[in-house]
Amino acid sequence: MPVSSAAPQAISSRLVALMAFCCALAVSTIYYHQPLLPQIAASFGLAPTHAGLIATLTQLGYAAGLLLIVPLADCRQPRQIALLAIAVNAVALIVCAAAPSFTLLCVSCVVVGVTAITAQIIIPVLSGLATLTERGRIVGDLLSGLSAGLLLARTIGGVVGAYTGWRVVFIMASLTDVLLLIIVARSLPATANLTAIPYAGLMRSLGSLVLEERVLRYCAAGGLMTFAGFSALWASLAALLAQPPYEFDSATIGLFGLVALLGIALSPCIGVLADRLGARTMVLAGAVALTVGFAFIAAGGQSLGSLIVGMVLLDFGNRAGLIANQARVFTLRPEARSRLNTVFMGAYFLGGAVGAALGNYGVHQSGWIGLAVVGTLLALGATVINVLSPREPSSTPAEARS
Known part of the structure; x- marks a missing residue:
């Protein structure tokens, strides 16, 4: 097996x-x-908006997994950690499929979130292999894959669930873990430069990184606000589209994930632009796109075209912020990339949980307008944070080779 x-x-x-x-x-x-x-909620006799708790708890679980598991990849072989996480994830998905109660389903979804962190182990490993001049492109390529999984899973889940029921979708997800397990076992490079540090010290070092790295703090805060805005839409979109005037079924709702195909294709280009123009510039462009996007989302209840335009802008804004911020974070401390990634992505997916909860609250209060107000405030917060963030120093030829 390859060794980095x-x-x-x-x-x-x-x-x-x-x-x-x-x-x-x-x-x-x-x-x-x-x-x-909505289908899950109906099967347990609940209102559609109540099932939003599942999305919130899953995101919280993911943030917890980033905090508690991903840092181990700085002192243990990343491949071994990933394989164990994938195996537990597969079992948790089977429990979701068989859950007899909404409470057990929620608990199982937390475990699914905690153990779905393999991508955040893979990205620092390959980033550590890359030169500075190609790091943005490679991170962009990896995040295009992550984004494809994030958005196309909604399409696949919606279509399959509409014809077979939601429990079959969880079984299908468990089977994809088997394929993932095989590929990671055979292909994920082993890491040679591991740090000898006990788990307690590893956890304490996360706080030290936050205190000592100013850029990390701004990237984490901006990422939290950006993904909160993005998640506010996606966590509540199904409930909105299932209601008048659209009244779409699960298969049709899932097809909205295809709106992101353009953004997925452009992800490597965003990484290249981040390398050339600077990550800070790309993050600011993303935050502005997110803000404008929610102006179109406000009209989503009356115009399907406005909704799609808004979704495209939100997808670009979130993608630009994620790729550029993560590439920026990886330049800080080569020996602590997994922990840097933990802080950044932990904040990012904590924002996903916050955004899911706030988005559902906004929808419950005022429908599409309530969602747009929540999303706009979050997007404006991301914009302000980026404007205040420190500028990047110009890289020297020596730095470009590091």
């Missing part, structure tokens, strides 16, 4: 593509159910 070294090196396009596919499979398990939330 401390020195940056060329990475084969085949390995990047394969790991991007793994990122898609890993993250998809926490999103298959989102277009099925």
Whole structure:
């Protein structure tokens, strides 16, 4: 099996593509159910908006997994950690499929979230292999895979669930874990430069990184606000589209995930632009796009065209912020990439949980307008944070090779 070294090196396009596919499979398990939330709620005799709790708890579980598991990849072989997480994830998905009560389903979804973190183990491993001049592109490629899993899982889950029921979708998700397990076992590079540090020290070092790295704090806060706005839409979209005037079924709702195909295709380009224009510039562009997007979402109840335009802008805004911020974070401390990723992505998916809860609250209060107000405030918060963030120093040729 390939072994990574401390020195940056060329990475084969085949390995990047394969790991991007793994990122898609890993993250998809926490999103298959989102277009099925009204169907799940109905099966337990609940109102459609009550099932939003499942999305919130899954995101909280993911944030917890980032905090408690991903840092271990700085001192244990990432491949071993990923394989164990995938196996537990597969079992938790089967429990979801068989859950006799809404409470057990919620608990199982937390476990699914906690163990769906393989993508966040893969990304720091390959980032550590990359040179500075290609890091943005490679992170963009990997995140295009992650984004494909995140968004296309909704389409697949919605279509399959409409014809077979939501329980079959959880079984299908568990089967994808088997494929993921095989690929990761065979292809994820082993890491040579591991840090000898006990788990308690590892956890304490997260706080030290937050205190010492100003750029990390701004990236984490901006990522939290950006993904909160993005998740506010997606966690409540199914409930809105199931109501008048649209009254779409699960299969049709799932097809809205295809709106993101353009953004997925552009992800590598966003990574290249981040390398050329600077990550801070791309994050600001993303935050502005998110803000404008919610102006179109406000009209989503009357115009399907406005809704789709808003979704495209939100997808670009979230994608630009994620790719650029993560590439920026990975330049800070090479020996602590997994922990840096933990802080950033932990904040990012904590924002997903917050946004899911706030989005459902906004919809419950005022429908599409309530959602747009919540999303706009979050997007404006992301914009302000980025404007206040420190500028990037110009890189030297020596830095470009590091």
